[in-house]
Amino acid sequence: MQIQRCGTDLCPVNGNWGPWQTWSQCSASCGGGEQTRTRLCRNPAPLYHGHPCLGDSSQISRCNNQACPGGPSRAQGSIIGSINNIEFGIAFLNVTVTDSLNSESRVIQAKITSIPRSLGPALRKLVSILSPVYWTTAKEIGEAMNGFTLTDAIFKRETQVEFATGEVLRVTHIARGLDSDGALLLDVVVNGHVLQLQPLANVNMKDYTEDYIQIGPGQLYAHSTRLFAVDGVSVPYTWNHTITYDHTKGKMPFLVETLHASSITTEYNPLEETLAFKIHASISKGDHSNQCPAGFEFDSSGPYCTDEDECAVQNPCSHTCHNAMGSYHCSCPRGLTIAADGRMCQDVDECALGRHSCHTDQDCENSAGSYHCVLRCRTGFRRAADGLSCQDINECQESNSCHQHCFNTIGSFHCGCDPGYQPKGRKCIDINECRQNVCRPNQFCKNTRGGYKCIELCPNGMTKAENGTCIDINECRDGTHQCHYSQICENMRGSYRCVCPRGYRSQGVGRPCMDIDECEARDTCQHECRNTLGSYQCACPSGYHLMPNGKTCQDIDECLEHDTDCGASQMCFNMRGSYQCIETPCPPNYQREPLSGFCLKNCPANDLECALSTYALEYKFVSLPFGIAAGQDLIRLVAFTQDQVMHPRTTFLMADEEPTIPFALRDENLKGVVFSTRPLQEPKTYRMRIRALSYGVDGNIEYQTTFIVYIAVSAYPY
Numbered sequence: 001m002q003i004q005r006c007g008t009d010l011c012p013v014n015g016n017w018g019p020w021q022t023w024s025q026c027s028a029s030c031g032g033g034e035q036t037r038t039r040l041c042r043n044p045a046p047l048y049h050g051h052p053c054l055g056d057s058s059q060i061s062r063c064n065n066q067a068c069p070g071g072p073s074r075a076q077g078s079i080i081g082s083i084n085n086i087e088f089g090i091a092f093l094n095v096t097v098t099d100s101l102n103s104e105s106r107v108i109q110a111k112i113t114s115i116p117r118s119l120g121p122a123l124r125k126l127v128s129i130l131s132p133v134y135w136t137t138a139k140e141i142g143e144a145m146n147g148f149t150l151t152d153a154i155f156k157r158e159t160q161v162e163f164a165t166g167e168v169l170r171v172t173h174i175a176r177g178l179d180s181d182g183a184l185l186l187d188v189v190v191n192g193h194v195l196q197l198q199p200l201a202n203v204n205m206k207d208y209t210e211d212y213i214q215i216g217p218g219q220l221y222a223h224s225t226r227l228f229a230v231d232g233v234s235v236p237y238t239w240n241h242t243i244t245y246d247h248t249k250g251k252m253p254f255l256v257e258t259l260h261a262s263s264i265t266t267e268y269n270p271l272e273e274t275l276a277f278k279i280h281a282s283i284s285k286g287d288h289s290n291q292c293p294a295g296f297e298f299d300s301s302g303p304y305c306t307d308e309d310e311c312a313v314q315n316p317c318s319h320t321c322h323n324a325m326g327s328y329h330c331s332c333p334r335g336l337t338i339a340a341d342g343r344m345c346q347d348v349d350e351c352a353l354g355r356h357s358c359h360t361d362q363d364c365e366n367s368a369g370s371y372h373c374v375l376r377c378r379t380g381f382r383r384a385a386d387g388l389s390c391q392d393i394n395e396c397q398e399s400n401s402c403h404q405h406c407f408n409t410i411g412s413f414h415c416g417c418d419p420g421y422q423p424k425g426r427k428c429i430d431i432n433e434c435r436q437n438v439c440r441p442n443q444f445c446k447n448t449r450g451g452y453k454c455i456e457l458c459p460n461g462m463t464k465a466e467n468g469t470c471i472d473i474n475e476c477r478d479g480t481h482q483c484h485y486s487q488i489c490e491n492m493r494g495s496y497r498c499v500c501p502r503g504y505r506s507q508g509v510g511r512p513c514m515d516i517d518e519c520e521a522r523d524t525c526q527h528e529c530r531n532t533l534g535s536y537q538c539a540c541p542s543g544y545h546l547m548p549n550g551k552t553c554q555d556i557d558e559c560l561e562h563d564t565d566c567g568a569s570q571m572c573f574n575m576r577g578s579y580q581c582i583e584t585p586c587p588p589n590y591q592r593e594p595l596s597g598f599c600l601k602n603c604p605a606n607d608l609e610c611a612l613s614t615y616a617l618e619y620k621f622v623s624l625p626f627g628i629a630a631g632q633d634l635i636r637l638v639a640f641t642q643d644q645v646m647h648p649r650t651t652f653l654m655a656d657e658e659p660t661i662p663f664a665l666r667d668e669n670l671k672g673v674v675f676s677t678r679p680l681q682e683p684k685t686y687r688m689r690i691r692a693l694s695y696g697v698d699g700n701i702e703y704q705t706t707f708i709v710y711i712a713v714s715a716y717p718y
Contacts, residue, residue: 072153083123135210167193351371396413433447472494557579616703661688674709683715
């Protein structure tokens with residue numbers, strides 16, 4: 001590009017460039033009024049490693065009338081090639097570029113037409129087919145340069161895409177500068193395979209970054225690892241780019257620049273066979289902009305980041321090393337495979353993996369880097385030393401697993417046993433000859449290991465019958481037993497035993513049975529246990545009756561079971577173990593509601609003054625067991641309106657503050673909750689008066705309700 005001076009000095013290519021200044025009209029000497037932009041050079045700030053900017057100067061780069069600061073606003077071109085073995089002819093690309101609303105990035109919107117339906121869903125994730133466009137037009141942050149500023153939009157870009165599922169796609173981009181209307185001209189050739197997707201699958205492209213590295217004059221290398229999600233499942237894939245351009249255009253102001261891609265959307269229209277992309281792009285200096293990334297080494301002549309040949313420097317592989325841009329990979333000879341560390345080669349067991357060509361009558365034997373096929377011998381035989389024949393295995397000599405005797409046969413073996421034993425598998429077990437009636441009827445047979453003995457005498461508890469056999473003696477029936485009269489004699493073959501009835505325990509043969517005191521067990525009865533001979537009885541305190549299980553006590557509800565009548569102005573209060581008639585009169589001008597027993601005031605309609613006084617008087621009775629812990633909720637009080645609906649705005653308070661009463665009150669969900677403040681360890685009846693104030697939406701009191709609460713604590717914990 002020809003650079004003309006416009007009233008200022010030029011800045012060296014390797015100077016440290018400052019930010020772009022505003023666009024201005026230049027004089028006729030600069031090319032007939034063409035738009036120019038000036039970038040000031042800061043002096044004496046160094047660039048990278050000791051390359052100072054010489055003098056206060058500037059560089060002027062020419063821009064067509066239609067081009068905007070930061071790159072062209074449009075791009076167009078063609079795409080040809082084959083994807084997944086499908087030739088799709090020529091597809092056409094049209095792109096518009098605008099600034100984002102917050103001016104922190106540029107928005108690239110692209111549409112590709114003539115995309116076959118068989119490829120459209122799969123290409124939704126191929127957003128980097130636009131990488132030359134968004135690199136050329138990306139928003140420049142700080143002193144970073146995009147592709148347009150660096151190359152005047154004339155470059156070649158070679159891209160390789162590798163999916164985690166194994167597919168590889170190669171893309172070639174040729175950028176041919178701007179046409180007469182200021183649009184970027186781009187030719188794209190694709191070849192390879194991509195991960196196929198279902199037409200209705202939901203594709204979500206994740207934000208990503210690409211690091212652009214200056215690797216030489218007119219040479220860049222870029223790479224990134226990205227994610228896209230298909231129906232919520234993330235799939236990783238990698239990109240790497242090699243860019244070449246006219247080296248006289250200079251180089252990036254930093255060794256490493258980072259391109260940021262965000263807010264990516266993609267959509268395929270099967271009816272129109274069009275693929276649409278939208279992406280926000282900006283470019284800035286890298287995190288370590290003046291340092292070479294791992295896999296590269298610094299070249300001060302540029303300065304550049306040249307590829308480090310790890311294979312030559314580090315020798316990291318056990319066998320063959322292949323250098324790659326910024327990295328390397330190891331490979332192994334045939335028969336070996338790469339280990340998990342990616343560096344060492346290990347043997348492939350072709351036999352275990354089934355990767356051999358041995359016949360069905362052959363066995364596979366693995367060897368280092370290979371395998372060989374050998375003669376297969378049937379069970380009981382092994383290959384001879386010559387490997388060409390099979391010979392019998394003498395199992396009795398090599399692996400004798402028999403209990404007593406082993407007999408070898410051709411191809412097998414069998415086990416044998418001594419007399420008096422019989423085989424069971426490979427074991428020998430004793431034969432119980434006594435089960436075969438080997439002795440005379442007047443003899444007692446005793447089995448021995450491998451044999452038996454016939455004994456003339458009958459064992460204890462047995463006697464000889466008339467036929468000479470030994471029969472059992474029933475000691476319980478003939479009176480020869482020694483059981484006490486309180487014991488029960490039970491005959492057994494050859495003996496007997498003395499047992500005691502239920503509820504008694506034995507003290508030995510001939511000794512009387514002793515009564516068991518069941519009351520010694522703590523949980524026999526809930527209240528009182530009374531032992532009896534051979535049994536026990538449970539008793540309950542006055543006012544309780546014994547439950548059907550014979551152990552637990554239940555309170556007698558005298559008010560219900562005795563049909564207690566306390567009178568017109570009284571209510572029957574059932575307490576645990578007793579009852580009490582409580583005076584519950586309704587005050588003057590109140591009427592008792594027959595179903596609930598409330599005392600309700602007769603208030604004319606809309607009589608606010610009447611309602612502000614106590615509208616309802618309600619009596620509550622609670623009977624509690626002895627020993628209730630502190631902090632236990634006992635009763636919940638609810639205030640109702642005249643329509644018998646729970647009032648939505650009510651607070652509760654104790655009308656009588658007596659410190660001796662072990663209860664307190666709190667509001668909870670429009671209810672008044674009475675709870676214990678200390679353990680209830682005293683049998684006593686308490687009386688409390690509680691007021692409920694119900695408020696209208698204007699904050700004024702609408703109703704007042706008074707609760708008279710009686711709480712009776714029993715003397716027993718049940």
